[in-house]
Structures are given as C-alpha cells and as structure tokens.
Amino acid sequence: MEMPAGESCLLLSRNKQGNQALHEALINRRLQIVCSLIDDMRCCFPLLLMNGELGKSPLYLAVEADAAQIVRLMIDKAKASHQSGGLSLDYDNDGVKSPLYAAISLKNIGILKDLMEFKPGSTRVRDKEGRTPLHWAASLGFVPEILYLLNKCRSVALIQDKHGLYPLHLASARGHLKAVQYISASLYSTS
The missing domain is CATH 1.25.40.20 (Ankyrin repeat-containing domain)
Incomplete structure (x- = not known):
C-alpha cells in the first residue's frame, strides 16, 4: 500500500511521552504491527533512527523485545535504503542505549551476532x-x-x-x- 505524503508525517509524530507509533508497538510487543509499520516505511527510514521515551531507538526496543525477526527486518530495511550508517549501535552520552547492551543483557547470542555482522567494528562501542x-x-x-x-x-x-x-x-x-x-x-x- 503506497502511503500518501501527509501520512508519513503522522508516522513521525510523537505522543506526549515522546514515542512514535513504532515505539508504542514495540514497547507493547505488537510485532505484527511493527512489521506492518516497517514495511510501509518506503520513504520513512528516519523512523528507525528516532529515539523515543528513555532514549530507546526502535532497534533497541526490538532487541529488548527479543524479536530477532524484527531486528533482521530493520537491518535489511537499513541496507536496502542505503542508510545502514544511520542505524546506530552506539551508546551515546545523551542516554541513548545500545542495542548491543540489550542483546547481551538478554543472553541472546543470535541477535548479538546479527548486530555484529551488520556493524563489525562495534566491539569497540563504548x-x-x-x-x-x-x-x-x-x-x-x-x-x-x-x-x-x-x-x-x-x-x-x-x-x-x-x-x-x-x-x-x-x-x-x-x-x-x-x-x-x-x-x-x-x-x-x-x-
């Protein structure tokens, strides 16, 4: 389904907690909705980059949800849109949490491997x-x-x-x- 230009702005809009629809779907483990939102993001790659409440990116939330399929979908979307440099595994000083930390905390070696293969130099992220x-x-x-x-x-x-x-x-x-x-x-x- 092709999204009209004005609707992409709605996908980028935030609620009072600072979250977008994608954040809310991930926080509430609505993985089918997450897949739908990601599939509809033809021109909305920025959705995957924006941090929501508590400095958590959609990628971090997908890892935290232990949703390997969603993590791979996000990585594939980043690669397909030639924006893989923007999908960060870093932990910055503004409290943005690294998806690597979430994968390690969950003892999810599969997701950790997916993330490390996507960004091989991430062993040095601090x-x-x-x-x-x-x-x-x-x-x-x-x-x-x-x-x-x-x-x-x-x-x-x-x-x-x-x-x-x-x-x-x-x-x-x-x-x-x-x-x-x-x-x-x-x-x-x-x-």
Missing part, C-alpha cells in the same frame, strides 16, 4: 562509563557472549573504562570464574 560490549558481558558473566566478542576482536579485552577497569576486573569483582578464565586465557593465546 557507553558513558567507557565500557565496551565485552565489559558488559564480563560484568554479567555471560560466557557465550564473552567468547563470541573475544573471537571477533581479542584486543577489546585490553580496553579500560573511565575508572581504569578492564573487562577482566569486572568479571573478577562480580565473581564470574568462567568469565575470568576465558578472558585471561584470551590474553595469553597466540592464535
């Missing part, structure tokens, strides 16, 4: 504390995510946050033995 996705995974003790991130880029284990902490420090402080062992082993591995 939050306002200077922490990378490996810091996040290490602090939570999530071994599959740690192994995946180390496999992508071992040198991220050598990045300190603003407090001088390496991912190894966070895993140690929180008592995650397996995480400590794998991170430590990666530092001395020659392969």
